[in-house]
Amino acid sequence: MPDELGNGVHPTDIETRDLPIIDLGNYLNSAGQEVGSLADEIREACENVGFYFVVNHGISDKLLDDICVQSKRFHDQPFETKAKLSINQNQRGYIVPGATQVRHSTYNNNTKFDTNATMVFATEYGPENPHRKAGKRFYDENQWPDNLPGFREVVNDYMNSLTNLGKAMLPLWALALDLERDHFLQYFENNYTYFRMAHYPPVPELDKNEYGLGPHADTGFMTFLPQAEVDGLEILDVDGNWFRPPKMDNAILVNTGQFLERWSNKRFRATPHRVIPPKDVDRYSFALFVNTAFEPKCECLPTCTNSDNPPKYKAESYYEFYTWYMNNTYPHYEEFHGENAK
Numbered sequence: 001m002p003d004e005l006g007n008g009v010h011p012t013d014i015e016t017r018d019l020p021i022i023d024l025g026n027y028l029n030s031a032g033q034e035v036g037s038l039a040d041e042i043r044e045a046c047e048n049v050g051f052y053f054v055v056n057h058g059i060s061d062k063l064l065d066d067i068c069v070q071s072k073r074f075h076d077q078p079f080e081t082k083a084k085l086s087i088n089q090n091q092r093g094y095i096v097p098g099a100t101q102v103r104h105s106t107y108n109n110n111t112k113f114d115t116n117a118t119m120v121f122a123t124e125y126g127p128e129n130p131h132r133k134a135g136k137r138f139y140d141e142n143q144w145p146d147n148l149p150g151f152r153e154v155v156n157d158y159m160n161s162l163t164n165l166g167k168a169m170l171p172l173w174a175l176a177l178d179l180e181r182d183h184f185l186q187y188f189e190n191n192y193t194y195f196r197m198a199h200y201p202p203v204p205e206l207d208k209n210e211y212g213l214g215p216h217a218d219t220g221f222m223t224f225l226p227q228a229e230v231d232g233l234e235i236l237d238v239d240g241n242w243f244r245p246p247k248m249d250n251a252i253l254v255n256t257g258q259f260l261e262r263w264s265n266k267r268f269r270a271t272p273h274r275v276i277p278p279k280d281v282d283r284y285s286f287a288l289f290v291n292t293a294f295e296p297k298c299e300c301l302p303t304c305t306n307s308d309n310p311p312k313y314k315a316e317s318y319y320e321f322y323t324w325y326m327n328n329t330y331p332h333y334e335e336f337h338g339e340n341a342k
Helices: 025-029 038-048 061-075 079-083 151-168 170-176 258-263 318-327 331-336
Strands: 021-023 051-055 093-095 117-122 193-200 213-216 222-226 233-236 252-256 273-275 283-290
Touching: 021 038, 038 051, 038 170, 061 117, 061 151, 061 193, 061 283, 151 170, 151 193, 151 222, 151 283, 258 318
Parallel strands: 021 051
Antiparallel strands: 051 252, 093 117, 117 193, 193 283, 213 273, 222 252, 222 283, 233 273
């Protein structure tokens, strides 16, 4: 069983373990033609631990440095300035510390609110998008600070670059699931990308069951997480033990989310993870989630079901699943409980 956390535990108390390392160099340099053993490597990683590193991924060191600088610029602003961009019902804006708690976790009874603060951005669909014109939730534009020159440009560059990397990897995900290599492409037209620019202020002594970010699994298809300068991320293995990934220069962590876990009939694992805040320094992280478009209905993948293994979940769109998840995670969605409930 997972340990009951928060009793002053900090990252140095947790074992460090290696994760699979997947080299994308030849694949990306050949425009996706040289697959080699990559699909097998991704399959093994996703069926077991659910996390792996990618190297030679094409994301420049400069961009990763720039997004770190811009995050610190944003979070260093006075609270009153950030609060003007308070998170809205479209899940865009500033989330204050102590505002989030995953209440539907099956791997930990989260009883305290998370200590992190986060600025959230997502795909902007433009004023002519029919769903945005209709006022549909999650389609509205981002909230941007107006006093940080260059900030918006770096954030958009970061989101576009990692989204493009995710889409370039779609054939690998398909082949790893024994599908035709173009199987996922239609689902990612006008896809939804979600970016959490997080700040973990120091917490000298943690209360029982308190976290920077409580145990949870991500919502979507795939997550990209460049390594933070300060440790804190911890991963739950299949035996219920927590561990930390190692420090890896020029590597980006990739993990699967719950929507892909459900779509693959639990063949690929949406791995629980958490963040323990540092004791005496600030920590910043830049998790980006590349998901399908909101609207397509996704039925159980044909290679993940048979007469002995029927679909465990009904067909659903990412919009339906994401709405349910947000309703059960963020207090500012209380009035939406019951809408698209599962």
